[in-house]
Amino acid sequence: MxxxxxxxxxxxxxxxxxRTDWALALSKIFWFFICLAAPFSLFRFLNDLFGTFIASGGILLLLLIVRLNGPMNLVLLDELLVRIFPELRSAYRFxxxxxxxxxxxxxxxxxxxxxxxxxxxxxxxxxxxxxxxxxxxxxxxxxxxxxxxxxxxxxxLPRPNYSGWILVGTMLLLALFVLYLDGMFDEWLYPLIVSWLEPWLNEL
Structure with a gap:
């Protein structure tokens, strides 16, 4: 150097x-898929544990929360990421x-x-x-x-750009949703949750 x-x-x-920050641009694209995968994951989780009625109610509640508190589109995601990670404000290219x-x-x-x-x-x-x-x-x-x-x-020293780490974290989160929907965690996740809920359910 x-x-x-x-x-x-x-x-x-x-x-x-x-200039365009491609890491942040890709992060927002992946967040779009996360927003699609999250409701399906929630429905599958609640349906497997409590049945279709509770799962449907959970999805309706999620839609209500999103409707009231958004973001409803990816434009607002820019400001959301900046509020969560203040250092990104200096790295933002928009x-x-x-x-x-x-x-x-x-x-x-x-x-x-x-x-x-x-x-x-x-x-x-x-x-x-x-x-x-x-x-x-x-x-x-x-x-x-x-x-x-x-x-x-x-x-x-210029302030660091954390957009690469945000992209890595976003990709890992999306991978977790995809693997869960594929059933990769079923063998140990559900028995673990049932063991946690069993004492509480026995008291009812």
Whole structure:
């Protein structure tokens, strides 16, 4: 990974439209299938334990809750994910993101154009600060991934993007629903639930 050390000659900050985050886009697609699989899983679960009447009542109650408290569509899922995972707000590609555009003058006099996208965890570097930056070159500019402000000893770190972890978690959740509907957990799940419910049912 390329690394440079030098002094910030000039800097400007601006905001630009974010780019598509494919991990979040795929997560929302998988959440659509989860929203389809969840009612079927709930119906199967209640039907196996309590019968069709209770299962139908459970589905009606679920539909009522969803109708009153939604989301009713995938557009609202963006805000829902951000509220559950606040760090995702800086990673979201559907709003505007901050861009730090600056030049670093190296010891040999060479000027390097640098770009840093996203909100920073700490304070931003200022013109005149001596910095060490790591990143990769693209179209002649160093795309900064992390660094260190030698003047203040502060780290230069953009807030992390957790969309990949959200995608992994979403895929695992969808896989659990699919495996349950396929009967993969029946041999041990239902006997375990019955053993938990049996003392309570005996008291009735």
């Amino acid at each position: 390329p690394s440079i050390t030098g002094r910030i000659a000039r800097m400007r900050t601006y905001e630009e439209e974010g 709003g505007r993101i901050r861009v730090y555009d600056f030049r670093v003058t190296r010891d040999n006099g060479e000027e390097v154009s640098c770009l840093l996208r996203g909100e920073l965890r700490g304070s931003a570097p200022m013109p005149g600060d001596s910095v060490t930056l790591n990143g990769y070159y693209r179209f002649g500019s160093l795309r900064v991934t992390n660094g260190r402000n030698e003047a203040t000893r502060a780290l230069i």
